[in-house]
Amino acid sequence: MTTKVSGLDFSKLTLLDALDLAVLIEEEAMDRYRELAEQLEVHNTHAAAKFFRFMERNEAKHREALLTQRTARFADAPRHVRREMIFDIEAPEYDEARTFMSLRAALEVSMRSETKAREFFESALAQISDSEVRTLFAELRDEEIEHQGLVQKELDKVGSGAPGDPEDYADEPVSH
Amino acid sequence: MTTVQLTSKDFKSNLKPIWCPGCGDFGVVQGIYRALASIGRPPHEIAFVSGIGCSSRIPGYTTAYGFNTVHGRALPIAQGIKLANPELLVLVAGGDGDGFSIGGGHVPHAIRRNPDLTYLVMDNQIYGLTKGQLSPTSACGLKTVTSPHGAIEHPVNPLLYVLSYGAGFVAQATPADMAGMTAIIEEAIRYPGFSFVNVQSPCVTYGEDHQQVKAHRTAMKTLASMGHDPSDRMRAFELASHYGEQLYTGVFYRNPNPPPTYGALVKERQAALAGGLPRERILESFIQR
Amino acid sequence: MTTQTESMHPPATDLVIGMAGSGGDGIVSAGESLIAAAAAEGYHAMMTKSFGSQIRGGESSCRVRIGTSALHNPGGILDVAVALNWEDFLRFGAELPVSSQTVVIYEKATNVAPDQLPLGGVHPTDVFAVPIEEIARKAAGTDLAKNTVVLGLLAGWFDLAPDAILRGIRKRFAKKSAELVQNNEKAFQSGIDYAKANPLRQARPLARVSRSTAGLMLLDGNDMCAAASLFAGCEFFGGYPITPSTEIMQYLSREIWRYGGAVLQAEDEIAGIGAAVGASFAGKKSMTATSGPGMSLKTEMLGLASIAELPLVVVNVMRGGPSTGLPTKPEQSDLFQAAFSGHGDVLRPILAPTSVADTFRVTVEAFNLAEHYQTPVMILSDQEIAQRKETVDAIDTSRFEVLHRRVPTGAELESYERFRATESGISPISHPGMQGGNYLAAGIEHNDKGDPTVSGKIHARMNEKRFRKLDPLRHRQDLFAIEGDADAPLALIAWGSVAGVCRESLARVRASGLRAKLLVPTLLWPIAEGVYQDFLASVQAGLVVELSHQGQLYRMLRMQVDVPRGLKSLTRSGANPFLPSEIAQRLEQLAIDLQSRVSDQKGEG
Numbered sequence A: 001m002t003t004k005v006s007g008l009d010f011s012k013l014t015l016l017d018a019l020d021l022a023v024l025i026e027e028e029a030m031d032r033y034r035e036l037a038e039q040l041e042v043h044n045t046h047a048a049a050k051f052f053r054f055m056e057r058n059e060a061k062h063r064e065a066l067l068t069q070r071t072a073r074f075a076d077a078p079r080h081v082r083r084e085m086i087f088d089i090e091a092p093e094y095d096e097a098r099t100f101m102s103l104r105a106a107l108e109v110s111m112r113s114e115t116k117a118r119e120f121f122e123s124a125l126a127q128i129s130d131s132e133v134r135t136l137f138a139e140l141r142d143e144e145i146e147h148q149g150l151v152q153k154e155l156d157k158v159g160s161g162a163p164g165d166p167e168d169y170a171d172e173p174v175s176h
Numbered sequence B: 001m002t003t004v005q006l007t008s009k010d011f012k013s014n015l016k017p018i019w020c021p022g023c024g025d026f027g028v029v030q031g032i033y034r035a036l037a038s039i040g041r042p043p044h045e046i047a048f049v050s051g052i053g054c055s056s057r058i059p060g061y062t063t064a065y066g067f068n069t070v071h072g073r074a075l076p077i078a079q080g081i082k083l084a085n086p087e088l089l090v091l092v093a094g095g096d097g098d099g100f101s102i103g104g105g106h107v108p109h110a111i112r113r114n115p116d117l118t119y120l121v122m123d124n125q126i127y128g129l130t131k132g133q134l135s136p137t138s139a140c141g142l143k144t145v146t147s148p149h150g151a152i153e154h155p156v157n158p159l160l161y162v163l164s165y166g167a168g169f170v171a172q173a174t175p176a177d178m179a180g181m182t183a184i185i186e187e188a189i190r191y192p193g194f195s196f197v198n199v200q201s202p203c204v205t206y207g208e209d210h211q212q213v214k215a216h217r218t219a220m221k222t223l224a225s226m227g228h229d230p231s232d233r234m235r236a237f238e239l240a241s242h243y244g245e246q247l248y249t250g251v252f253y254r255n256p257n258p259p260p261t262y263g264a265l266v267k268e269r270q271a272a273l274a275g276g277l278p279r280e281r282i283l284e285s286f287i288q289r
Numbered sequence C: 001m002t003t004q005t006e007s008m009h010p011p012a013t014d015l016v017i018g019m020a021g022s023g024g025d026g027i028v029s030a031g032e033s034l035i036a037a038a039a040a041e042g043y044h045a046m047m048t049k050s051f052g053s054q055i056r057g058g059e060s061s062c063r064v065r066i067g068t069s070a071l072h073n074p075g076g077i078l079d080v081a082v083a084l085n086w087e088d089f090l091r092f093g094a095e096l097p098v099s100s101q102t103v104v105i106y107e108k109a110t111n112v113a114p115d116q117l118p119l120g121g122v123h124p125t126d127v128f129a130v131p132i133e134e135i136a137r138k139a140a141g142t143d144l145a146k147n148t149v150v151l152g153l154l155a156g157w158f159d160l161a162p163d164a165i166l167r168g169i170r171k172r173f174a175k176k177s178a179e180l181v182q183n184n185e186k187a188f189q190s191g192i193d194y195a196k197a198n199p200l201r202q203a204r205p206l207a208r209v210s211r212s213t214a215g216l217m218l219l220d221g222n223d224m225c226a227a228a229s230l231f232a233g234c235e236f237f238g239g240y241p242i243t244p245s246t247e248i249m250q251y252l253s254r255e256i257w258r259y260g261g262a263v264l265q266a267e268d269e270i271a272g273i274g275a276a277v278g279a280s281f282a283g284k285k286s287m288t289a290t291s292g293p294g295m296s297l298k299t300e301m302l303g304l305a306s307i308a309e310l311p312l313v314v315v316n317v318m319r320g321g322p323s324t325g326l327p328t329k330p331e332q333s334d335l336f337q338a339a340f341s342g343h344g345d346v347l348r349p350i351l352a353p354t355s356v357a358d359t360f361r362v363t364v365e366a367f368n369l370a371e372h373y374q375t376p377v378m379i380l381s382d383q384e385i386a387q388r389k390e391t392v393d394a395i396d397t398s399r400f401e402v403l404h405r406r407v408p409t410g411a412e413l414e415s416y417e418r419f420r421a422t423e424s425g426i427s428p429i430s431h432p433g434m435q436g437g438n439y440l441a442a443g444i445e446h447n448d449k450g451d452p453t454v455s456g457k458i459h460a461r462m463n464e465k466r467f468r469k470l471d472p473l474r475h476r477q478d479l480f481a482i483e484g485d486a487d488a489p490l491a492l493i494a495w496g497s498v499a500g501v502c503r504e505s506l507a508r509v510r511a512s513g514l515r516a517k518l519l520v521p522t523l524l525w526p527i528a529e530g531v532y533q534d535f536l537a538s539v540q541a542g543l544v545v546e547l548s549h550q551g552q553l554y555r556m557l558r559m560q561v562d563v564p565r566g567l568k569s570l571t572r573s574g575a576n577p578f579l580p581s582e583i584a585q586r587l588e589q590l591a592i593d594l595q596s597r598v599s600d601q602k603g604e605g
């Protein structure tokens, strides 16, 4: 966790900072899903790209909701937490996309991210003393658990009967 | 020189990368955005120069002035830029083939001039752009399309290469540790002089399994965790000699007393010699007296 | 000299002296003294040097031409030949041609009898076996002073600026010791005395000139090119040493810093031009210079500068090729390379100077074209022009316009596109540091913004733009010199150092009554079809004269211009310079052939 957030002391985290951090975590995830979707779109990997676009919109909604909460409570009080302080908390890793990846593989990416996020909030909770912040982080953790459930449902729908390795059917890469 | 409050987004261009999804270079470019944001120089004061290769596409994905040149020649071009305008922040990037095969002859000379620029090699131990041929950093025995029976030559060690020519800042990083890599890139840029970062940036399409980001996460070992003192050049040599066997990340060597840069010496010379005949009277020195 | 001989024969207005020896003889420094003295007296003078391949101690020669009016070339057959030993002299073959009219002066200690000279059947009437070494030893106490004795001999026999030579000797040796000055003064005087005691059969004193020497310069083509680049605003030079271009880098390494510029001696030619390309990208006027093998290495970067539309001046001081070829001799065999090297559809302007003086104009023009059209521009100089020293009349630099690249205005930077389509094909060019001008320069094809593309449509459009922007060049009449009779049926076309030889040939044939003309292109590529077409309209016979085996300009003209059938190629590989007399004879022959053709046709009719 320490490598994921820099310059913040969780034991002294205020509600304002916690909300801002939460907004940024969602924003980072939103951006990353968009980037991964773009990578896949450029490489004509449509089903997975579509799912990542869906996730991008989801994260955008969560971000929006948290932002509303923040504005209601703190109006435009200055932000102390910056995007540059966090790394890949809920966002999938940069190397998660693959050309021709299946929808199932995309769902698995998202499952890993939700799990990762849940673990983050859990370990953060262990350090936080402020009760309002605790409530917020607990809510966020529960949301991740809920998302994990949703993703699992999708995974069940897709089924495990994989249609084979897409690479076996694809053209050779093109050289430049 | 301007420094302003900037974010990563200010450095991200509208061009969509065409790297293979999962390519290590995606992480590297993100790390560069962050490092540049933290340095705070606006994009128009940055010149980002590369050669040719998958990795060399990187300047186009930033909002800096980019120059995607020809295979192997990024360093000479970058030195011209830096000499022409020493105020610019100059970044150079490319692949292991670009930097240590076709362009290998330029590296020692850049080092001996000590221009204040940062050279990032995205080392994937393979030729990506041309589809998976042997690279100068490929392991001996590696089977590729041009070494179908296994390579019978030994790899170049990029870290020892630059260390032995006297580079003042030598580091290694991997996008498997984004925070660590970003910090190293930032530190390299801040170093006043020639700085080199070997970024182990995996090729998902042609790279070996043990060279992928996931494998790096378990294999990497930070030099800091080993208590390495980056001012200890001899120890740096020793540690760097494990390239290819151990994935050490962090700063191998940082010259504690950076010598004057090429640019500084050039400026000194220009100042010392300033005030010749005005350009329009330049021919007067040939008049017979 | 004596007024008596002057009254008997009109004084010479032009004297060509060739001297050869081994490096230790100091024959080239004697030439340097001679030309400096001639310049100081107000003569027009020119000196070329030629060497064997040894770094020191090999054979060396120089050719000094001194005249009372403007000179266009180092001259043809020698009026005076000085041989300190015959082996060395003969190694220069056609570079030092003699005739029966040549005054031959040689070292007596070579033990060659005056009627047994190894000159392939040529029997000069004035031959002097001078005990040069012995005179030197007697006068200066050392036979090392041979070259000073030679200067005395020349001053004595030809009344060649003796006072100025003496001043030069004093200046040269004053740095060492008073004794040395005295010894050399004595050696010089002994030479003069020997000449007076042994007069020429027919005295040939050089006529005096009376013109102001104010502003008169003495320099070689490489120094001129380098100085002109500074005048044109050059701020960066990247290069790698190679004969015979290195002096350009050496000059700039001394001087460019004073103007806030820099020189980078690169690790190879690729890096040299690379750094220059980089400096240009960064907004500075920049240049590289090289020769033969170095030019071959620079090819890929030329293409990069073309597609990225970066201004760059590239000087190729041509020497004999291919490969290492003849590193110390001139040749005009790199024109194809300049025009066609590198892959892809590309057009880069090529300019050639015809003399040291002309090198100023051409270099400034090259920078102007490069900056205005945002393109690499090649200057094809050659070993002769680059290393020949000549007197150059004062150049009024205020007559020269200096152009700069068109940078985007503040308003244009609001929505800037680096390669924006414009009517002229020239798009304003930004550089790092300019807010709002950020773009990606690249070797890969790009769209208007500069973003990479693989679209064939955009590629075609950009190719068209890169060619279209250079269209106006083909109408630059001022980049062509035409001399002689406008409607003449006889013509010469020549470029580079050969143009100066042809100028003299043209003057000769016209003086003998032939109607002829000469075209000298400064712009070699792109071919200005219209200019050639107009020039050739009246031409029935003529020669494109080139110092190469193939005759590359001739072939390029055949590609692009309807040349009359009577226009032929006259070529010769490098190191065997054309003589003004031989080209004149060729023209006379062409005139005779034309005549007989005309009368044949009349007969048939």
Ligand SMILES: Cc1ncc(C[n+]2csc(CCOP(=O)(O)OP(=O)(O)O)c2C)c(N)n1
Residues within 6 Å of the ligand: A176, B052, B053, B054, B055, B056, B071, B094, B095, B096, B097, B098, B099, B122, B124, B126, B127, B128, B129, B130, B135
């Ligand atoms: C002069 C020249 N030779 C060969 C090539 C073809 N080429 C392009 S990139 C490349 C090597 C790519 O490998 P590397 O530099 O390691 O970069 P990567 O693609 O792996 O990032 C080669 C051989 C070229 N563009 N130019």
Ligand code: SF4
Residues within 6 Å of the ligand: B018, B019, B020, B022, B023, B024, B025, B054, B055, B124, B128, B129, B202, B203, B204, B205, B206
């Ligand atoms: S081929 Fe390899 S190096 Fe190139 S973009 Fe694909 S993954 Fe990256």
